[in-house]
Amino acid sequence: MRLPLLVAVCCTVWAFAVRPHCAEAKARHFKWEVSNMFWSPDCEEKVLIGINGQFPGPTIRARAGDTIHVELKNALHTEGVVIHWHGIRQIGTPWADGTAAISQCAINPEETFTYRFVVDKPGTYFYHGHYGMQRAAGLYGSLIVDVAEGEEEPFKYDGELNLLLSDWYHESIHTQMVSLSSKPFRWIGEPQSLLINGRGQFNCSLAAAHTQGAKQCGAVNRQCAPVVLPVQPNKTYRLRVASTTSLASLNLAVGNHKLTVVEADGNYVDPFVVDDIDIYSGDSYSVLLTTNQDPSSNYWVSVGVRGRQPKTPPALAVLNYRPNRASKLPSLAPPVTPAWNDYAHSKNFTYRIRARAGTPPPPATADRRIELLNTQNKMDGHIKWSINNVSMVLPATPYLGSLKLGLKSTLTAARPAETFSRAYDVTRPPANPNTTTGDNVYVLRHNTTVDVVLQNANALARDVSEVHPWHLHGHDFWVLGYGDGAYRGDAADVARLNLRDPPLRNTAVIFPYGWTVLRFVADNPGVWAFHCHIEPHLHMGMGVIFAEAVDRVGKVPKEAVSCGATANALMAGDHL
Ligand code: C2O
Ligand code: CU
Numbered sequence: 001m002r003l004p005l006l007v008a009v010c011c012t013v014w015a016f017a018v019r020p021h022c023a024e025a026k027a028r029h030f031k032w033e034v035s036n037m038f039w040s041p042d043c044e045e046k047v048l049i050g051i052n053g054q055f056p057g058p059t060i061r062a063r064a065g066d067t068i069h070v071e072l073k074n075a076l077h078t079e080g081v082v083i084h085w086h087g088i089r090q091i092g093t094p095w096a097d098g099t100a101a102i103s104q105c106a107i108n109p110e111e112t113f114t115y116r117f118v119v120d121k122p123g124t125y126f127y128h129g130h131y132g133m134q135r136a137a138g139l140y141g142s143l144i145v146d147v148a149e150g151e152e153e154p155f156k157y158d159g160e161l162n163l164l165l166s167d168w169y170h171e172s173i174h175t176q177m178v179s180l181s182s183k184p185f186r187w188i189g190e191p192q193s194l195l196i197n198g199r200g201q202f203n204c205s206l207a208a209a210h211t212q213g214a215k216q217c218g219a220v221n222r223q224c225a226p227v228v229l230p231v232q233p234n235k236t237y238r239l240r241v242a243s244t245t246s247l248a249s250l251n252l253a254v255g256n257h258k259l260t261v262v263e264a265d266g267n268y269v270d271p272f273v274v275d276d277i278d279i280y281s282g283d284s285y286s287v288l289l290t291t292n293q294d295p296s297s298n299y300w301v302s303v304g305v306r307g308r309q310p311k312t313p314p315a316l317a318v319l320n321y322r323p324n325r326a327s328k329l330p331s332l333a334p335p336v337t338p339a340w341n342d343y344a345h346s347k348n349f350t351y352r353i354r355a356r357a358g359t360p361p362p363p364a365t366a367d368r369r370i371e372l373l374n375t376q377n378k379m380d381g382h383i384k385w386s387i388n389n390v391s392m393v394l395p396a397t398p399y400l401g402s403l404k405l406g407l408k409s410t411l412t413a414a415r416p417a418e419t420f421s422r423a424y425d426v427t428r429p430p431a432n433p434n435t436t437t438g439d440n441v442y443v444l445r446h447n448t449t450v451d452v453v454l455q456n457a458n459a460l461a462r463d464v465s466e467v468h469p470w471h472l473h474g475h476d477f478w479v480l481g482y483g484d485g486a487y488r489g490d491a492a493d494v495a496r497l498n499l500r501d502p503p504l505r506n507t508a509v510i511f512p513y514g515w516t517v518l519r520f521v522a523d524n525p526g527v528w529a530f531h532c533h534i535e536p537h538l539h540m541g542m543g544v545i546f547a548e549a550v551d552r553v554g555k556v557p558k559e560a561v562s563c564g565a566t567a568n569a570l571m572a573g574d575h576l
Contacts, residue, residue, distance in 0.1 A: 025065035025118075025148070030058070034083075034139065035075040041138070041168050042193035042202035043217070043224040048138035049076070049129065055223075056164055056198040057127070057141030064122045064148045070115040072107060080106025084130035085117065085143060086244075087266050087284065087506050089474055093117045094400060094526025094553055095560040097473055100131035101394035102529050102545060105401075105563035113559055122147045123266025124240040124284040126164060133173040136246035136535045138198075140166065144240065145266070154356065155262050155271065157288055158235040163227075165252070165279060165303055167191035167245040167312065168200060180539055183381040188536055191248055194303055194315035196227045206316045207300065207334050227317035228326040233295035238262075241277070242284035246535040249307040249467055249509075250279045253335035254319055255299040259287040261353070267476060267504040268356035276337060278306055278349050280469035282507035282533035295321045298330045304337030306346060307467040343511060346467075350509060351482065354501045362478040362502060362519045366451040370442060371487070372544065373420035374468060374510065374532075376459040377435035383460070384541045385532070388417040390438040391541030392531075399441065399527040401561030403550040404576055405569050416440050416544065426457040426486045426513060433460060437541065444522040446549035452477070452518045452530075453487050456510040465512035468537065474528035474548070477520035478502040487515040507533060525552040 037050045051057035062068060074081045084098035096117040097103040107113040119125075122145045129139030142164050147153055169176065170192045179186035193200035204217035206226050217226065231237055239259070243250055253276035260273050263286035277285055293299065301317040304310065316334055320326045338345045355361075377386045384391035397407070416438060425431070444450060458465050481497040497517060510516045527550065531543025556576045561567070570576070 025067065026063065027067045027069060028060070028062050030060065030068070030070045032058070032070055033073045033075045034081050036077070039138070040221055040223045041195055041198055042200040043204070043221055044170060044202050046170060047172070049134060050138065051141065055138050057139070059142040059144065059162070060127070061144050061146070062119050063146045064120060065118065067116060067118050071112055072115060073112045074107045074109050076109055078109060080108055080131055081129060081134065081139070082106055082131050083115065083127050083139070085115070085125065085127050086282065086471070087123065087125035088117060088119055088143070089476070089524060090117055090526065091120060091524055092554060094474065095556050097526065097528070098130055099473065099529050101396070101398050102527055103400050104398055104560040106131050119145045121145065121266050122153070123263060124242055124286055125266060126242045126244055126284065128244050133177055133246070133535050133539055135244060136169065136176065137173045140164070140244045142242065154268055155288060156236065157238040159231070160238045160240065161229045162197070163239060163241045163317070164197050165241065165243045165245065165250055166195045166198070167248040168193045168195050169246065176536070177539060180536055181382060185383040190308065190311040191246065192312065194248065194250070194305070194312055196303060196315050196317050199224050199227055200315050201226070205313065228320050229301065229317055230320045230322055230326070231291045233291050233321055236288055236290045239287045239289055240284070241279055241287065243279040243281050245281040247308070248305050248312065249281065249469070250303050251276050251306050251337040252279060252301065252303050253337055254289060254301050255330060255332045255335045256293045257289050257299065259289055262286050262288055264353055264503060265476065265505040265507055267359065269503055270354040270356050270501065272352050274349060276335070278346050280467065280507065280509050280533070282469050282471040291321060296324065297321065297332070298324055298326070298328050299332065300330050300334035302334045302337055306338070306340055308340060310340050347482070347511060353503045355503045359501070359504055362480065362499060363449045363521065364499065365449070366519055367448040369451040369453065371419040371453040371455065373424060373455045373457060374542065375430055375457050377430060378433045378460070379435050379437070384435050385537050386435040386541060387440060387544050388420050389435050390416055390440055391435055392440040392543045392545070393437045393541065395439065397564030397566050398561060399545060399547060400550070400553070401556060401566035401576070403527060403547055404553055404556055405566055405574050407565050407569060416442060420455070422488070424457070426455065428458050429460050429462060440544040441547050442544060444546050444548040446522060446525065446552060448522050450520055450522055454510045454516045454518070455487055456512060456514050458513070467509055467511060468532040468534065468542065469507050469509045470530065471507040471533045472520070472528065472530045474524045474526050475520045476504040476506050477508070477518040479505055479508045480517040480519055482511065482514060482516050484511070484514045487517070522548045525549040
């Protein structure tokens, strides 16, 4: 197995300078091989997608300003692969965003593609597959960016713990993808297990195993061994929590301990104290936890399901106060996470997230408003998710190359709708459930300020409206506000918007039957996906594309676009 090679570009520039620290950014090199392998994430052996023989993939740790080089070899036998660096804005490197059919051609089996990009902002991030449903096959890992050398975080802590949360299905992603697109539709159901750092225990409760001396879950297999978080008493720890779940929305609580939220999606927030946090797929948080409880005991960390009637048991980890043994039974039962449908609790948490003082404020007004109605629909007996009644399908030729070369034939002529009928009743199933497919490409002018209104609605079944966490590539956005029912854009709705201290994020949720308003500045030329981060929903068409000032994109590396119509155009002599 090859180990990541860390090459420090040494600080010659600074050697004679007056600065006491060497603040030179580094280039960090990684050599990765993606392959299928047997693994037992929840003690049941399956085939998943790993990196360098590991699951989850290796953690990337860097400092703000560093350049990451990942030389990615695809060792899958018969499918392409790409990796997306979730939360990294890819300023000036849109071809390194790792979205198949959008920013690049999928890397063929046996081929290698090198991702090169700068991690410009400290924070808690992660990476994952972005081709078909490969994320749900286990292709993910953590990406953590520390402040630049000589700089400090705006809060203090003594140690750090990393929790990468995910959910896990026993069915292969191939079966899942076929199910979701078959006629009649077959829903994939709820995940079998929740995983913490890639480990869970199917059909075995850690808490019960402890108390009843029942079979020790995962005791025999390190791949599914319970996660132990060692801490010293009376210290403050930074818990980095991120979710790359396929379906599940989550809640995390630590027995008897309060959590102070300090970071969301790589942006500092105004600190606030809670008993538990909600984490939707695509979200990341840092919370501070002080080990100020009885040090003779260990404590449970619980992760439970939100927003869907859970059929998946909670995941547990042990907060191990040293020098207690890790196997010492916590004296308290695991904390019970809030009821799955306690949306008041979720809204209360989400609405408390505000930007930390010093965060750039949003422009006071927007140049354009794009209103996106989210509906579940039917199409020739298939079930789809649609945006303004168009379900997104991706083209054979990636957008970045085809738009840069002006191959207009790769885009359908019709521009997607900017709004939807005010007469649409969001409280009922669609009166006409029929939908169609399209490319959903919105063309954004350079440096314009764009507002996006995400409007949730009733799904196909009566009295069902789901939570959807929307994630934007290439940008952070300000979350200006949330509301219930239909967004009217009237004085009352506008009064709900927060222009004073809205948080900057890359993922924002729409609550059932609710709306969310986001604002961002189109200052990063590229082609960016904006989609629901729930893997089956994206697969069923729940997304749009922002093509932003593509004429200003720098020279696209050939390897990113050597497929489909762009490959032909390049052969014919066109220049990128
Ligand atoms: Cu983490 Cu397009 O997603
Ligand atoms: Cu969704």
